[in-house]
Amino acid sequence: QAHLQESGPGLVKPSETLSLTCTVSGGPINDHYWNWIRQPPGQGLEWIGYISSSGGTDSSPSLRSRVTISIDTSRNQFFLHLRSVTAADTATYFCARSVDTTLPDWGPGVLVTVAS
Amino acid sequence: QSALTQPASVSGSPGQSITISCTGTSSDVGGYTSVSWYQQISGKEPKLLIYEVTTRAPEISDRFSGSKSGNSASLTISGLKAEDEADYYCSSFTDRATLIFGGGTKLTVL
Numbered sequence: 106q107a108h109l110q111e112s113g114p115g116l117v118k119p120s121e122t123l124s125l126t127c128t129v130s131g132g133p134i135n136d137h138y139w140n141w142i143r144q145p146p147g148q149g150l151e152w153i154g155y156i157s158s159s160g161g162t163d164s165s166p167s168l169r170s171r172v173t174i175s176i177d178t179s180r181n182q183f184f185l186h187l188r189s190v191t192a193a194d195t196a197t198y199f200c201a202r203s204v205d206t207t208l209p210d211w212g213p214g215v216l217v218t219v220a221s
Numbered sequence: 222q223s224a225l226t227q228p229a230s231v232s233g234s235p236g237q238s239i240t241i242s243c244t245g246t247s248s249d250v251g252g253y254t255s256v257s258w259y260q261q262i263s264g265k266e267p268k269l270l271i272y273e274v275t276t277r278a279p280e281i282s283d284r285f286s287g288s289k290s291g292n293s294a295s296l297t298i299s300g301l302k303a304e305d306e307a308d309y310y311c312s313s314f315t316d317r318a319t320l321i322f323g324g325g326t327k328l329t330v331l
Contacts, residue, residue, distance in 0.1 A: 140320075149224065149325040150259075150267065150310050165319055199266055206255040206314040207272035214266055 107131050107202045109212035117194075117219050123187040127200030127212060134158055134181045138203040141174060141185045143196040144214070151196075155203060156183055190219045225250065225311055225323035232329040238299040241326045243311030244292060249321055251292035255314035258287055258296045261325075262307040270309075271296060298328070306330045 113125035127139065141153040154164025156174040164172045168187070176183040187194060195218050202210040226244040233239040243250065243258075250256055256274045259267035269278040271287040274294060284299045294313075298305055311323040 142322075150261075150312075150322040151224075152312070152320040152322060155320075163318060166317065197264070205273075206253075206312075206320065207257045207269060208259070208267070208312070209269045209272075209278060211266035211268075 107137070107210045109200050109202065109210060111198060111200050111212045111215040113198075113215060113217065115216060115218060117190055117217060118221050119191055119219055120189055123185070123190050123194060123198075123217055123219070125185045125198055125200075125215065125217070127183050127185075129181045129183075129202070134176070134178050134183070139176065139183045140201045140203050140208060142199045142201060142208075142211075143194075144199070145193075145196040148196075153185065153187075153198075192219050195219045225313060225321055227309075227311060227323040227326045229324070230327045230329065232331055233298075233301045234331045235301050235303065237301050238297060239301060239328065241296045241298075241309050241311075241328070243294040243296070243313075243323045245294075245313055245321070246292055248317075249313040249315040250289065250294050250311075252316060253314045254289070256287065256289060256294040257312045258285075259310045259312070260307045261310065267310060301330055303330050 108131040117123045135158045140155040156162040171188045173186040197214040199214045200212045201208040258271040261267045274289045
């Protein structure tokens, strides 16, 4: 079982880039797929995208133009960059490990607020 | 791509059974055996309950079961307990090679 922990700024200004890090422990980051999911306050879950340990990546069509997901296997970390944020991007952001198409391991989440 | 459709809320008394539906299309739920169910308590990280439609995750009680028919999947919780009160989400793989979640269902144990 992998342990995941999100980190990053809790406040981002509109039009700027939201940048988060997920640190993985309890095993190597290799040979797995790693995901970002978000949840606006009081709303449901939204899948943002994934990255493989080899760097292959894909994301939700609705966010694809603004999202970059990257990975640093030497540091057991992967990253989310979301550009041109607005208040609608205010959410708790979770990172998670996927096995096939399911998500057995999640981080506790980090709340990111977009406001000036 | 719209979220999978779940009822906003369901309720039941302790000991009863409830079923939560998750409706999609042939491009997601209906096209794959890749439906998962998650439990989220008080805004904490979601916990995997069921994957591949019917398989319980490790250490998940057999009171939780999953099924699918056509474009709809279901989660059944039998022998309801107060501790089951939570939000429940389904997810599915899609023909765009992405994941999609349901809108979530709030379970109230009366």
